[in-house]
Amino acid sequence: MTSHPRDTPQFYLTAPSPCPYLPGFQERKVFTHIVGRRAREINEVLTQGGFRRSQTIAYRPACEQCQACVSVRVLVDEFSPTGGMRRVLRRNDDLVGTEIPNRPSSEQYALFRRYLEARHGEGGMVDMTVLDYALMIEDSHVETHLVEYRRRGPDTAVHGRGQGPLVAVCLIDELSDGLSMVYSFFDPDFADRSIGTYLILDHVRRARERRLPHLYLGYWVRESKKMAYKERFVPQERLLASGWVRAT
Structure with a gap:
């Protein structure tokens, strides 16, 4: 053998x-x-x-x-938000993201369930148990962390954390050349804020602060409406048969 x-x-x-x-x-x-x-x-x-x-x-x-x-990654140093994206940033200016270790919590899981039921009720993840969720978050042999988003509170200026109920969560891998957004979810009541767009914009900022050149967004499928939002984050590179190719 x-x-x-x-x-x-x-x-x-x-x-x-x-x-x-x-x-x-x-x-x-x-x-x-x-x-x-x-x-x-x-x-x-x-x-x-x-x-x-x-x-x-x-x-x-x-x-x-x-x-x-097609795998896509945003070119962080050259990225500049559109007018619409700047409006999204202003609309969510009351949110504060805090980086924490990749440890699951009951509050996260409750929000995760609400998100799936509102946005992906027929998807394969809707049957995930609390144990499945815990494994998704903490079962990693690479450098991984979470970002939890809450509303800005009266003490935020002192300790840098948001307060109140959890609004959104991102699971992030940190690479030598960028951040990779593994999975994110948010309170469906905040959907009218374009919070999915906000989470990407916030991670462009986080990658830039770390002096990392790329933000990996996963797969983009031209014919899929649910993936169309990724092509708005330009300039970006797309992985083709010839390698990473710039798209503007």
Whole structure:
């Protein structure tokens, strides 16, 4: 029997399943485990190669007749918000994001459930239990943290934290060349604030403050309305067969 060290990734291919983005299409994914001493190094290389992380799994589409899923990353130093994006920033100026370790809480899970039921009631994640959620947040061998958003309060200027109920949460991987937005969710009552756009804008700022050149947004699918928002964050680079290509 041939054995492989945990630090050497082995790749596997999933069976076909319905595509979550394009009705009538089938998807397949290639995946590997991100564990061991080289987990962070491997995750960085794979992220730069178009993979996404979910817990200790890195995956990317490997569909036989479709290349619709395109990895995108914002060019942080050159990014400038549009007039509409500046209005979104002003509309959410009363929110404060606090970075914390990637530890789950009952408050997060309650908000996560409300978000799924309002926005993704028929998606595959709607059946996630509190244990599933905890694993999504804390099962990581790479540098990962959460950002919790709450309203600005009277003591925020003193201790830098928001106060009151949780409004939004982002799960973030920190790479040597950027931040990767793994997953985010928010209070559906705040949907009219374009809070999803706000979370991306806030992480562009966080990447810039760290002097990191990229913000990884995951996959963009031209034909999918739910993915259309990602193309508004330009300039960005898209991963094509020839490598990362600038799009403006």
